Amino acid sequence: MTVPDHVTAWDSTSAGPVRILTVCTGNICRSPYAAVLLRHGLEEVRPGAFEVTSAGTQALVGRPIDEGSASRLAALGLADAEFRARLATSRVLRDQALVLVMTSAHKERVLEESPPAFRRTFTILEFAHALDDIGERQNWAALLAAAGADDVVSRWRQLPAVIGANWRRPRGLDRDVVDPFKREDAVFDRMREQLEPAVRTITTWERQFPR
Numbered sequence: 001m002t003v004p005d006h007v008t009a010w011d012s013t014s015a016g017p018v019r020i021l022t023v024c025t026g027n028i029c030r031s032p033y034a035a036v037l038l039r040h041g042l043e044e045v046r047p048g049a050f051e052v053t054s055a056g057t058q059a060l061v062g063r064p065i066d067e068g069s070a071s072r073l074a075a076l077g078l079a080d081a082e083f084r085a086r087l088a089t090s091r092v093l094r095d096q097a098l099v100l101v102m103t104s105a106h107k108e109r110v111l112e113e114s115p116p117a118f119r120r121t122f123t124i125l126e127f128a129h130a131l132d133d134i135g136e137r138q139n140w141a142a143l144l145a146a147a148g149a150d151d152v153v154s155r156w157r158q159l160p161a162v163i164g165a166n167w168r169r170p171r172g173l174d175r176d177v178v179d180p181f182k183r184e185d186a187v188f189d190r191m192r193e194q195l196e197p198a199v200r201t202i203t204t205w206e207r208q209f210p211r
Helices: 030-045 067-075 090-094 104-113 115-120 124-137 140-146 152-166 185-207
Strands: 018-024 050-056 098-101 121-123
Touching: 018 030, 018 104, 018 152, 030 050, 030 067, 030 185, 067 185, 090 104, 090 115, 098 104, 098 115, 098 124, 098 152, 104 115, 104 121, 115 121, 115 152, 121 124, 124 140, 124 152, 124 185, 140 152
Parallel strands: 018 050, 018 098, 098 121
Antiparallel strands: none
């Protein structure tokens, strides 16, 4: 029997860890790169509180991280030797507190697969922009306290709704991370230049809270 997404969604039943999923197409270049960076950064900030994984809308199932992404992670002293690509199925998607996709097209595919993930799905670039933009205008601690969020689990449970109520995507915002698959090193470098600041914004945002 198939269990409806809303019955087992993380934000309605789970106590933790906070599960974050990054999504691209093949799940061998962009999304695993972002996941490894984000997992490492959040583990430094809040040890044991997060579980960051990745998947693909058209995953090259079973493949390891592409060498272009793996070599750039290695340069940072990071790796995920056990990684294997997997599909972003409805079962995978419904267990996530947050789904960070690489492009607006990926967002459409995610929502086709799992409509209840709508409020929890952002492109990673727009999500990072929203955290910064809201923080420049309002006090994050006060916003989350008003939403009843006083720890890491409740904070990330309420975060998508707080963003939805306090942020409107500006026109012209660059939402898409370039796809470097089977392309030259310069495109992998552009991917890195887009993802690393976004991940840094997310981990810095979490660092501001005492628990």
